[in-house]
Amino acid sequence: MAPPDLAYAAVYAGFLASVAVAIFAVLRESAKSPSSLRPGRLLGLTKDELGRLSTGEPVFLMHLSIAAGVGLSIGAFALDPVLGLAPALRLLILIASLPILVGLVAAFAWRIERFGRSKRVERDLVRTDARLSSSSTALQLVLMAAIALTASELAVLWIPQLWATGAILGSVRNLLVAYYYARPTVNLLSTYDRPLSTMTIPFNLADVISGKTDASEIRAGVRTYSDFRTSDRLSFDSCVEIGACEAACPATEAGRPLSPRLLVRKMSLLAESGPETDPFSLASDDELWSCTSCGACVSSCPVGVQHLDVVYDLRRELVSRTKLDKEKTSLLSNLAQSQNPYGFRQSARADWASGLGVPTLAANRDAEYLFWVGCVSSFDTRAQGIAKALGKILKSAGLSFAILGPEEMCTGDPARRLGEEGRFQELAIQNVEKMNSYGVKKVIASCPHCFNSLKNEYPAFGGKFEVVYHTQLISDLIRDGRISLPPDKVQKISVTLHDACYAARYNNVFDEPRAVLGAAVSDLREMGRRKEKTFCCGAGGSNYWFKVPQQRSIAGIRTEEAASTGAKEIATECPFCMSMFEDTTKVMNTGMDVRDVAEIVADSLV
Structure with missing residues (x-):
């Protein structure tokens, strides 16, 4: 009624x-x-x-x-x-x-x-x-x-x-x-439409160098709650404890002292203590260093909280307060003195290419593509195989390419993710000046961190290049028939692909490596967490260069997931990921091999 x-x-x-x-x-x-x-x-x-x-x-x-x-x-x-x-x-x-x-x-x-x-x-x-x-x-x-x-x-x-x-x-x-x-x-x-690759820039080093900005006015980090931008406050005040970020976070799953949910909630609660409250009265150093910058928290949040902005702001503050251990100090020192995180001499950067006929831009200024090798593939003995494989593929396809060799410096990604914005910008400006002096228009990158920096971050410093990821280019070369992978060259192996965070989640590169593997191997098996929902290897956010407390290895968790597919091999598309899995597959005695997508293709070339 x-x-x-x-x-x-x-x-x-x-x-x-x-x-x-x-x-x-x-x-x-x-x-x-x-x-x-x-x-x-x-x-x-x-x-x-x-x-x-x-x-x-x-x-x-x-x-x-x-x-x-x-x-x-x-x-x-x-x-x-x-x-x-x-x-x-x-x-x-x-x-x-x-x-x-x-x-x-x-x-x-x-x-x-x-x-x-x-x-x-x-x-x-x-x-x-x-x-x-x-x-x-x-x-x-x-x-x-x-x-x-x-x-x-x-x-x-x-x-x-x-x-x-x-x-x-x-x-x-x-x-x-x-x-x-x-x-x-x-x-x-x-x-909702902010790209994950977008980073806030607290200052412009070029303006400081030119005198447009007084260096004494520069503040990279946040000393107090009042230093947070209005957009930051709106962001972390919007957290309603859904917990999707925490469920997706590799650091939390590995038992590190970090929950992206609790970190932004802590920053929100700072307002109750007054605008001059120190963020580190609630947040701990290890909490911030535990982040791998994989972006799973941001991409999984239904209300658009930008957790990474908080992490970077607070890491910058830790750097400004010189609260760095020996590993982090050594990393920044190596970048300052040697222009690479290892501290190796720059003259050895192209040693991997000895005898391979790979030209430098200095000797071949008319090259169509600059192959940006990156620090890991330049200096790490195992990762050099990626550079050699990609060089073989480019030659087989008849592409005109060259490398910078000793003139290439670190993109600065490790410094920026660590919180040393000034060192990143210094390296970025120098690299852009060098590339522009050669008239570089097109760049190939085989490291997703370099790829992301060159594609999304260097434009702010004058680097207007067409940047392509190596799996994207290889996919195009196979599709266009410029490299041949006949049926009798298909490798009879089972492979599972690990999507690199900075390729898949940051830059939506996930179909191309699958297309490549579909042409190169007989059995491609998928992990549950894949493509834009991939699970980090644990090396991002500069974590490759230092250690944090944890109950389990992030790379170990991912290796278990890879092994559960029954595949005999892990295909990677990142030298950092490769290094992490080379270690865990051996320590965990999985019997799995690890190869980059480029190496798999190079091994199948006619």
């Missing part, structure tokens, strides 16, 4: 008022990011969210279930006065509610599981205080309440007699959305 008219009107008006409060809250928060509510961005976010459906990733399916549940329930209860006159529309809403209800139940179950895990992380891995722990618990309970209220509201749609109950539940949920989720909504609208 329908409720009395006055009671119905009161409940209905209350529901609409709660919707208005939620909308007002979003509009108020959008004032901090004026462009976030432009129609184009709303449409773009909708397309982006729907596009994630194709990935089948559970976190985003549940996230979409919650968003769809809120939207459908608001629409259904707001339209209630006319639904009685439109039975077909009511039926359509009821049918649409069924898959959403399933998603909400799954989301609630996942939340319970994540709540338990989060408490274990707080207990066993990361330094927390009672304030942070209680705040974390409250936010997670609010999220579970919002899911439960939305599911209950949709369920009530099937029982018209309980309409008033559903409307009241919806009103409570709408007020929770207004208070807790307006800011995350605006943050997502502001950041």
